[in-house]
Amino acid sequence: MTSPVRALWDAPRAVPAPPRFVWRDAVLVGAVVVAALLEAALRTDVPWRWPWAVALIGLSAALLWRRTHPLAMLAVALVAGTVMGWAAGGDPRLFTTAYFLVLLYALFRWASGREMILGGALVVLGTALSLTTAGTTLGDIVGGIAVAVATASLGVALRWRARARARDLEQARLAERVQLARDLHDTVAHHVSAIAIQAQAGTLVVAKDPAATAQALRTIEAEATQTLREMRAMVGVLRADHAPLSPTPGLADLQALAVADGTAPQVAVRVQGDPVEVPSPVAAAVFRLAQEAVTNARRHGHGVRRIDIDVNITADGLQLTVDDDGKGAASTAPGYGIRGMQERAAMLGGRCEAGPRPDGGWRVAVSLPRTGWGA
Template sequence: MTSPVRALWDAPAAVPAPPRRVWRDWVLVVAIPLLAVVEASVRTDVPWRWLWAVVLAALAPTLLWRRSRPFTMLGIAFAVGTTVGLATAGDPQLYTTAYFLILLYAVFRWGSGRAMIAGGALVVIGMLLTFVASPPDVADIIGGVAVAVTTSTLGLAARWRRRARTRELEQVRLLEREELARDLHDTVAHHVSAIAIQAQAGSAVAATDPSATVQVLHAIEAEATRTLREMRAMVGVLRAPDDALAPTPGLAGIRALERMDAAAPAVAVRLGGDLESVPPTVAASVFRIAQEAVTNARRHARDVTRIDVGVDVDTDGVRLEVRDDGAGAASAPSPGYGITGMRERAALLGGTCDSGPAPGGGWIVAATLPRAGWTA
């Protein structure tokens, strides 16, 4: 077999799997016998009309299994129909016979590659046998082939459209998982790093200054409470309906990063420009980038005493700069989840995020999110 035919032959059944039965199936099974009887009563000029009415009514239940066993049901219908047609030396002239096209559609919509090839061959054989028994006009041949091809094409089109839709949904789920992973990392890493720093400070002063230890414990408690609150908010967003989502953090939330206590590096925040003009999605990304940059400075910078966070909003967009005064590294560290997440957040909005040694010492994280493409 040639490559395209082999690929079709090996093609699996449609994904996702079809529903076994729906209410429309039962409506068809009831309606088709009634239509066959009514048509046989009205069209008195059709030969063997009552025999065909009985055959069509008997074959109607094949519609119930057309999704789970599409080729088998098509084979049964065409075998019985072709046999009766050859026995009566004529093709069925009742319009109700058109429901066989539903079975043909089901083969190309739900069947495997083998089922599609075998189903197509079965239809061709059935049509040839009918033509031999009762030679038709050229117009009838063209019409029959056109109807069969159109029905098969519609089945394939619906199949491919559903497959494309499924892939789009999988891509959306993947992007949502990446976004959730970034949010979890930024939130948990930020607060846990603060708790770790406070715990280290508490260990250092525990022996000499018990009152400072109490202050450190209170700071750890407050940080842990904020961590739990943010985690619960994120879980609530995931579990809540679409119309009850919690608000995302914005530029104003960056002020919550500011702290001047002696147990940890001081964090100074400066916000400038028209903060209200920044769309929520952009503001949330700026907040997360700033949060992650502060976390990295606390965790990785050596001898850091101060972290400056600056946000400027102007006609070009938003510029974020997070700078610490720690000892500069000899070389840039390998990008981890935090740095990768910051760059991804900026790139998704058409911006950039760079990090590296700052002139004069320390480390700097600079992100730029352009105004182009902003929506309210």
């Protein structure tokens, strides 16, 4: 076999899998029965009309299993019709035989590649045998071939359309999973890092400074409460279509990241420009980017005492810079945090760069041009 033929031969059945039975199948079979009886009763000029009507009614049961056994049902209908044509001395003249096209459509819509090849060969063979039947003209054969090809093409087209839609849905699910993982990482990891830092500080001063220990415990309680609140909000959105949504964070919420109470590391926030010019999706992304950068500095930085968050809004766009004064790199290799920041910036047409500063510490630099704010 050549490569295209082999690829078709090895092709699996249609995805997604077809339903085994729907109520429309019973309606279709009933319509075939009524049409066969009416046509046999009204078209008195058709020879063998009642035997043909009985045969067509019996073969209409193949419509019920055309999706699960497309090749077998088409083969039964074609073989029985051919045998009946030989016995009657000609092809049936009843229009009800048009429902055979439904079986042909089902073959190319649902069957595997080898079943389509075998079924197509069976249709070609049946067409060739019809030449031996009396009363069959070349025009009848050409017209029949044209209708069969159009029916098969329709089945293939709808098959590929359904497959493309299933692939798009899977891509959408993967994108939602990535978005959920990014949000979990950006929100929960920030608070958990703060809890870990306060717990470490509390263990160091528990014997010397009970007041500092109490303050650390209060901070841990506040961070844990905020973490649970955000987790419940995210779970609520996932579990209910109309769950109340938490306000989207913005540039004003950057001040919540600031810490200037004497505990290390201290976080300072500075915003230059007019925040009103920044759309809500961009402002939310900037907050998440800054939050993740602070989390990385706290978690991976060595000797970090100060973190500076600078936001500069200009006519060209927005620049976010997060610097720390730690020793060495905040992270030796790109992890999920840096990858998530780069993805967020890329979705807005910008870029995110993270690396050590020449004078020590770590820098996260994000540039979001205004041309990408409408994306």
